Amino acid sequence: MLKVKNLWKSFNSDTDFQIDVFEDFNLEIEKNTCTAIIGPNGCGKSTLLNLVSGSLPVDKGKIILNNEDITSLPEEKRALKLGRVHQSPSMGVSPSLTILENLSLANKKGETFSLRGLVKKKNLEMFIQMLRDLDLGLEDKLHTQVKYLSGGQRQSLSLIMAAMKHPDLLLLDEHTAALxxxxxxxxxxxxxELLQKHHITTMMVSHHMGDALKYSQRIIMLDKGKIILDKPSVDVSENELLDIYKAKLAERIIA
Structure with missing residues (x-):
């Protein structure tokens, strides 16, 4: 489904401050699964999502989605195939627009439209049902500007907006870290609930070991741009993850 092949990525290349994040990195993500990506700060978690989404260019290697090489595809075109929810509750929404306007924007993804004809009455019931499924009372606040919502409400709205067009791949970048x-x-x-209902293939970056285990089918731990653990979530315990995590942190301190 997703194949990351022989990936190389460095920052500050050819300077005294060069940082090599990935060197000949390989990864495959299976369809209709949720894979949790964990590891200490600086291990490459968010960088990996940025490379897959196209917000960062690769130095070498390939990114293949559903047998299509998207390595050179611009971020805006990849966005037609991908959904993403960021750590900040405000990044996936337009705070000055209403809930209804935000949902209408998400529903127009990949289409040409004007702001004047953005909101369509025919979509109203669909949007209300989406919000009702969240069970947060947002269906009664359709005309409320998003900036007045709580962080959890905004992040939940971001989630259904990112998944609305049933993307080939959903990227969750520590989407509950600010809550x-x-x-x-x-x-x-x-x-x-959303992933199970729509069978959306997902990569989820998380700092929370318990959530990573509970809400994924597969756990991948990165350290210094390398995979140091790759197991089905049911075959690993939180204590095991914490022990590996602490050992790697101790190695960094000693080094």
Missing amino acids: DPKTSHVVMEKTR
């Missing part, structure tokens, strides 16, 4: 534990749990449950 309090209670709200984070709500958003993660809504995430699971």
